[in-house]
Amino acid sequence: MTKLFGTTGVRKIYGTEFDVEMALKLGKSLGTYLKEGTVLIARDARTTGLMIADALSAGLLSTGVNVVRGGIIPTPTLALMTRELGYDAGLMVTASHNPPEYTGVKFWGADSMGLTQDVESKLEEIFHSEQYQVATWKKLGNESSNGTLVASHIERLLERCDVDKIRSKKYKVIVDPGNGAACVLTPYLMQELGCKVVTVNGQLDGHFPGRKSEPEKESLTDLIRLIENTGADLGIAHDGDSDRVVFVTETGEVIRGDRTIAFLAQEYLKTTASKTIVTTVDSSQVLDETVKKAGGETIRTPVGDIQVAIKIRDEDAAMGGEACGVFIFPEFHLAPEPFLAACKILEIMAKTDKSFGSLITNIPIYPLQKSKVPCANELKPKAMEKLSDVLPKAMGDVVEVLTVDGLGVFLKKGWVLVRPSGTEPIIRITCEAPEEEITQNILKQAKSIVEETMETL
Structure with missing residues (x-):
């Protein structure tokens, strides 16, 4: 079947x-x-x-x-x-x-x-x-x-943040919906929060003419340039259906999703009874360290927002998310909620009277790199079975091997995750280490092993 x-x-x-x-x-x-x-x-x-x-x-x-x-x-x-x-x-x-x-x-x-x-x-x-x-x-x-669905959503969002405090700051926000569904919500939500809003790629267009639908540093050059040229306080970028969001600081720095989860998690842990934060296997170890320092614990799941939502529900967690820019706030609902994430960031900025860039500097950065290797869908099970034997042996300095989702190999310095995409005919490779050179070496070695394995199938 x-x-x-x-x-x-x-x-x-x-x-x-x-x-x-x-x-x-x-x-x-x-x-x-x-x-x-x-x-x-x-x-x-x-x-x-x-x-x-x-x-x-x-x-x-x-x-x-x-x-x-x-x-x-x-x-x-x-x-x-x-x-x-x-x-x-x-x-x-x-x-x-x-x-x-x-x-x-x-x-x-x-x-x-x-x-x-x-x-x-x-x-x-x-x-x-x-x-x-x-x-x-x-x-x-x-x-x-x-x-009336979008209007109802905005109304409920405004009930969950300090609207007056945010409005008092009159922030300038650049919104890049990527010609996707966020065109009908995010600019209007920001206006309701008293922000001066500038949009780029703000017209609905299923050809996605402005940029790739996935909001990544490489595809957000127009947004970054606008922030730098206008002196905006925050940049917000979405994917095609708006379940993902990426935030950009006032200096044009694109913040990885797992860093933003860590930033919001440490704020949530100050007030929530639950001390559990849920994320996926491909998130940075920075998230674990930040949560632990804030008095919480991190639980990891397979990739996919449904996996995060199930674990949040079952563990009664405070919040959760994915490194790709998914944020789930169970006190609101159990689907990705990028708009509330934006509201919360603006609220923290307003209450602390600090820029997002200065606030996020408290969350360290570990170099993380990604790559992918073509793999037909029907070959994925066989490829992963073979890699589960070959990869740990070839990497060296292996501390732990996890198979929560794909194959995670933790080394003395860094880690690599190899997993088949659930949506495309590829195998994804994600690496992280304390230093850039180490990360590059891990990625180079892991990708070579995956490519050599694919040639044998």
């Missing part, structure tokens, strides 16, 4: 791996699983979005399940409003940070959390069996729309 779900939802190249028929069947599968109720459907700006959303809706309606259409909104908005408005599930048509030729669907439960692997497996079984619930013409689902 072909596996549909990756790290988060179903995400594939349109036309060769994903088409309207697949979307229709996914809608039927979810409707059959639910049996009844109402599902919220929304999308990001991708060119395939409306078509795929229509097919999903048709599939659900054919099973007798009702549909509410939310239009183009961020993924966190869909997840939050699925819970807040009492819907039985939420579907977001997106391929997240992937290039524009990709499309897909993220599935959200009534609790605002992504679906567990058990539920995903049941949906896959229904999908492949094609044994769908079929409603009679009298009992087909009804479709309606809701155009």
